[in-house]
Structures are given as C-alpha cells and as structure tokens.
Amino acid sequence: MSLPHALLGLLAVQPRSGYELTKVFEQDLGRYAWQAGHTSIYPELNRMAEKGLVEVTSEGARGSRTYAVTDEGRAELRTWLLSPPSQGKVRNEQVLRMFMLSALEPADALVVLRRIEETTDRTAAELRRVREAEPDALTGPEGFGQLAAEYGLRQYEAVRDWAAWAIERLEREA
Amino acid sequence: MSLPHALLGLLAVQPRSGYELTKVFEQDLGRYAWQAGHTSIYPELNRMAEKGLVEVTSEGARGSRTYAVTDEGRAELRTWLLSPPSQGKVRNEQVLRMFMLSALEPADALVVLRRIEETTDRTAAELRRVREAEPDALTGPEGFGQLAAEYGLRQYEAVRDWAAWAIERLEREA
DNA sequence: GCGGGCATGTAACTAGTTACATGATTTT
DNA sequence: AAAATCATGTAACTAGTTACATGCCCGC
Known part of the structure; x- marks a missing residue:
C-alpha cells in the first residue's frame, strides 16, 4: 500500500x-513510479484526512x-522513507x-528491441531538451524535483543503451 | 493482467x-519485472490450461x-510481445x-541516498561477479536469458550512478 | 520414523480499475 | 447556448496478498 x-x-x-494530484500521477509519477486513478485517490485522501495525515486547507x-x-503526515512520510526498504513491490x-x-x-x-531503442532514445532526447531549455520546469512546486527528473532521464538512457547492446549481440549471433 | x-x-x-515457476518469480523476475506468489500462479495455470494456452505434459x-x-499459447505470447506497448502499468x-x-x-x-548507493553498488558488483565467474549461470533453462541478466545489472548501475550524482549535488548545495 | 522441503490448493481480504454518475465553471 | 474541462464521487469488478490447510516424498 504505497x-x-x-x-x-x-x-x-x-x-x-x-484533481491536481490525479494529473501528477497521469503525467510524471505514473510513468516511472506508481500509477493511480482519481477513483483511488479521492477515497484515499478522505481516509488519510480521517487519520489526521492530511487536512483540507481551503475549498475552491x-x-x-x-x-x-x-x-x-510529515512524520509518517519521513519514517517510511528512512525505514529499510525491505523488498519493495515491483510490477x-x-x-x-x-x-x-x-x-x-x-x-x-x-x-521489439529496435522499437524499444527508438522510442526510449526519442523520449530521452526530449527529456534532455526540456531540461536544457527550461532547467526549472521540472523543479519546484510544479514538478517533482530535479532528482526525480534526472532519474527518469537516466532510466530511459539505460534502457536505450541496453537495447543497443542486445541488438548488436543478436545480430552477431545471426 | 500481465x-x-x-x-x-x-x-x-x-x-x-x-512450484518451479514460483521460485523464478521469487528470485529473478520479482526483483525487476513482476511479482506473484504461488497463490496467484496455481489458479492462473489452471485457467490457462482450460483456455488451451498451456498443457500438462507430465506429472511427477x-x-x-x-x-x-x-x-x-506461443502465438498469444508472440502477439503480446510484438503488439505496441501502449502505456504499460508501472508500480x-x-x-x-x-x-x-x-x-x-x-x-x-x-x-537515504547513501544507503541506495551502497546497496545498489553491492548488488551490481555481485551480479557482475556471478556473470564473470559462470557466464552461463544465468542463461539457458535455469535462468531467464542473458538479455535479462544484463538488463538487471545495468539497472542497478544506473541507480547507483544516479544516487552518486544526487549525493554530490546535495552536498554542494549544503 | 520424523523433520524439512516439495507441491498444490482455498478463503478472506486488500488494492486498484472500469464503468457509471453528477454537477459546476469556463471557454467558444 | 453548447462544449470542454474542472472536480468529485460510488459500485461492481479484477488482480493479487495473507493466512490457512493438506499431503507427499526424500534424507537422515
């Protein structure tokens, strides 16, 4: 239950x-880390508010x-992040x-490998372009921090390089 | 439903x-790609057998x-792998x-970052050691192919490098 | 002969998705 | 005035986990 x-x-x-949280999951978080739709998020926020982890600060x-x-809530988050990762769920x-x-x-x-190489290369290039063009676009209140942005970028590049390696290997065998 | x-x-x-499939999920697959326990696997195998995707070839x-x-079943697998990846679930x-x-x-x-760097570095080193020592240990019937082994290794190294980058960045700021 | 790992299963629960539903505000 | 988007929710379903259960075979 993450x-x-x-x-x-x-x-x-x-x-x-x-609603805004839902969009963050759709755009950034859901791509790399965790997916969730608004039908999970709204009930969960209500549960968390009952437990006192979050609170409504304004209604618009x-x-x-x-x-x-x-x-x-902040204490709970800190505990979770600092506690040993055990073996987290991966899917x-x-x-x-x-x-x-x-x-x-x-x-x-x-x-399949050629397709992976192409799409990850394209995505990595675009992430890099965004970072270069507006270094703050992914930081601050809007995004989720430069650490995460860099992680995503490196992830794509690692997959791309792996795919290139695998292609070369398969072609040599053939 | 993957x-x-x-x-x-x-x-x-x-x-x-x-039983053997369960162990593969525990050891290799579950670490990188997909988790499942025996209580999911057994019923699923029965369902798949009913659908004709798999069959019992021997009883021991x-x-x-x-x-x-x-x-x-092989045709279904091929279709799945060759069809566009859409936006796969990530968790x-x-x-x-x-x-x-x-x-x-x-x-x-x-x-947290220092812990990540240390543990990923240790895991990557061990994977590399295993690969060097017995290049075939991860291939063939036992393992899940050298492609996957290499993917796992690169994954750990990418995370380790990212953590090192993030540490340096945070230390410079402080 | 007994303890541990092999081997499969079922039932109750939890987490998350899909489909459905509603209404308010802003844009065209 | 209509369409698009904002904003929240509920109900039924699906996937997977946890806890419980059972029996068999091999090595000691």
Whole structure:
C-alpha cells in the first residue's frame, strides 16, 4: 500500500487538490513510479484526512478541496522513507516484456528491441531538451524535483543503451 | 493482467511446474519485472490450461504437474510481445521512494541516498561477479536469458550512478 | 520414523480499475 | 447556448496478498 505515501510525498512538496494530484500521477509519477486513478485517490485522501495525515486547507470553485500534510503526515512520510526498504513491490509491464524476449525467435526479438531503442532514445532526447531549455520546469512546486527528473532521464538512457547492446549481440549471433 | 504472459514466457523457454515457476518469480523476475506468489500462479495455470494456452505434459512426485506452452499459447505470447506497448502499468516502490526524496530535508535525503548507493553498488558488483565467474549461470533453462541478466545489472548501475550524482549535488548545495 | 522441503490448493481480504454518475465553471 | 474541462464521487469488478490447510516424498 504505497499510494498514501505517494500522496503524502506530493502534498509535502506543495498542497494540492485531488484533481491536481490525479494529473501528477497521469503525467510524471505514473510513468516511472506508481500509477493511480482519481477513483483511488479521492477515497484515499478522505481516509488519510480521517487519520489526521492530511487536512483540507481551503475549498475552491466547483467543490474543489486543497489538501496539505499535517505534522503527523510529515512524520509518517519521513519514517517510511528512512525505514529499510525491505523488498519493495515491483510490477512493471515494460520490463516484463524485456525479460520475455528470450522466449521469442531472434528475428522477432530484434523487431521489439529496435522499437524499444527508438522510442526510449526519442523520449530521452526530449527529456534532455526540456531540461536544457527550461532547467526549472521540472523543479519546484510544479514538478517533482530535479532528482526525480534526472532519474527518469537516466532510466530511459539505460534502457536505450541496453537495447543497443542486445541488438548488436543478436545480430552477431545471426 | 500481465501474469499469464509472464507465465507463458517462462514456459516457452522451458516446461516447468507451478512450484518451479514460483521460485523464478521469487528470485529473478520479482526483483525487476513482476511479482506473484504461488497463490496467484496455481489458479492462473489452471485457467490457462482450460483456455488451451498451456498443457500438462507430465506429472511427477508429490502431485507435481509440469506445464508446457501450446502452439496457441506461443502465438498469444508472440502477439503480446510484438503488439505496441501502449502505456504499460508501472508500480515500483523503490522508484517511488526516490521520487519522494525531494519532500525530505536534505540531511534526511542524503541518508537515504547513501544507503541506495551502497546497496545498489553491492548488488551490481555481485551480479557482475556471478556473470564473470559462470557466464552461463544465468542463461539457458535455469535462468531467464542473458538479455535479462544484463538488463538487471545495468539497472542497478544506473541507480547507483544516479544516487552518486544526487549525493554530490546535495552536498554542494549544503 | 520424523523433520524439512516439495507441491498444490482455498478463503478472506486488500488494492486498484472500469464503468457509471453528477454537477459546476469556463471557454467558444 | 453548447462544449470542454474542472472536480468529485460510488459500485461492481479484477488482480493479487495473507493466512490457512493438506499431503507427499526424500534424507537422515
């Protein structure tokens, strides 16, 4: 159950409404770390408010409610981040696909690998472009920190390089 | 619902029993790609057998049943791997933790980052050692292919390098 | 013959998704 | 005035986990 911690982390950076949190999951977080739709987020915020981890700090137009972390919530987040990671849950469909490649004929595997190399290269290039153009776009209240942005970028590059390595290897064998 | 595809992929490499599949998830797959316990795997194998994607090829001691993919199962696996990846589900607690670091005080974040750097470095070193010592240990029927092994190794190294970068960055700021 | 690992399963629960639903405000 | 988007929610379903349960075989 990592969703509440994800929400605590986002709200610790800046208070937001459930709707805004949903968009963060759609755009950034959901791509790398954790997915959640608004139908999970709204009930979870209510539960967390009951427990005193977050609180509504203001209500806006269209019934929107802005949440912020309480001291108790911040303490819980800190405990979670500083406590030993144990063996966290992992579930990543893209990675699963890569692991299954060895079950394909080399010709088929090459098709998939070339696609992976191309798309990850394109994404990495775009992330790099955004970072260069507006170094603060991913920082501060809007984004989720430069640490995370850099992590995402390196992730894509690592996958791209791996795919290139795998292609070369398969082609040599063929 | 990627579990059936994971099972198809593993069985496509080599027929195995549910028990053996469970161990693969515990050791290798679960660390990087997809987690599943035996209580998910057994019922899923039965469902897949009903659908004709897999079949029991032999029964051994203690009621063990060895499954193999059918032609239909192999076709389904191929379709899945070659079809556009859309936006696969991602849920990775470790990565979530990294994304949440910017919500911590720099001093706390440094503690976590140093731990990440140390543990990923140790794991990467060990993976590299295993690969050097027995290049075939991770290949063939036992493991899940050198492609996947290399992917795992690069993954750990990428995280380690990112953590080192982040530490240096935070220390410069402080 | 007994202890530990092999091997499979079921039931109750938890987390998250999909589909459905509603209404308010802003934009065109 | 209509369309788009903001903003929240509920209900039914699906996937996976935790806890519980059972029996068999091999090595000692």
